[in-house]
Amino acid sequence: MIDRERLSSVTDNVLFDEEMSKHTTFRIGGKADAFVNVENALEIEKVIHFCTDTDTPYMIMGNGSNMLVSDKGIRGVVIHIGSGMSKCRIEGDEVYAEAGILMSALAKKILEANLTGFEFAAGIPGTLGGGIYMNAGAYGGELKDIIESVTFICPDGLIKTETVDNLDLGYRHSMFMQGGYTILSCKMKLKKGNYDEIKSLMADFNARRSEKQPLSQPSAGSTFKRPEGYFAGKLIQDAGLMGCSIGGAMVSDKHAGFVVNKGGATANDVLDLIEHIQKTVKEKFGVDLEPEVRLIGEQ
């Protein structure tokens, strides 16, 4: 049980028994015991201190665009790093940004500064912090290519800045997945470019997304990682699973790599469908599909 009174004395920005379906792009998820919309690093430190002191579990989230939160919800405190921590500063070809900024908003600022290299991320619907955690990427680019360093809180509470080589960034992988880290900000290095060319590349990537992806239905993006030598969507499509549904969860009939919430889906519906897809693809093609979506909360 959370000491609500004490947590409320640590931060004014706490909501209790908050429905997580309001905070995930899947529009799925039970209640979190406490949900804190943090505004700065000091507030994060205070909330983490409260959690360690009172033996309360906590987790960090950004825009909730790569999460499946369980129907039972999340025990403990969710620390939401969003618009309250979205400052950005551009000096020459260097970009300093806080973890809560949306990558789409950051892309606009970078465009205004005539810098190139971030176009691939303009249509990824997450925060920069969530993007770094996942090493988000698209259309041949990934954050790893442009990050110089990241500042974060370590599991022992110390604030550290590490250069990109020390972050173990790989395909949808980072050191931060070991758990207990809170990404605060990062420094990126880009190149001077031409405004019209940058803008048209972003528009081209966004048009490709609209054409291929089920953007009008709630989802968490690609459900599975790309298995080596294959494309998850193609395997799922070739297995005849396009449009297949369990409860309110459905394999998109526009892009088989996406599981969508066609209305009223529970996390269990999605999990059952994920299992069904994995089993069918394994039986037909002998390939293991690993979820890219992070499974969060009380199972």
Ligand SMILES: Cc1cc2nc3c(=O)[nH]c(=O)nc-3n(C[C@H](O)[C@H](O)[C@H](O)COP(=O)(O)OP(=O)(O)OC[C@H]3O[C@@H](n4cnc5c(N)ncnc54)[C@H](O)[C@@H]3O)c2cc1C
């Ligand atoms: C329609 C759609 C299209 C998508 N397209 C792409 C794509 O092209 N490429 C791609 O890579 N992804 C894509 N995604 C997935 C998703 O947008 C990315 O993974 C994104 O980087 C997640 O950011 P987020 O802020 O939403 O993270 P969240 O979903 O909130 O969190 C994801 C994970 O990161 C952790 N985390 C978040 N912020 C922090 C922080 N500050 N410190 C420590 N840990 C943190 C969370 O604990 C969680 O484990 C897509 C999703 C959707 C819905």
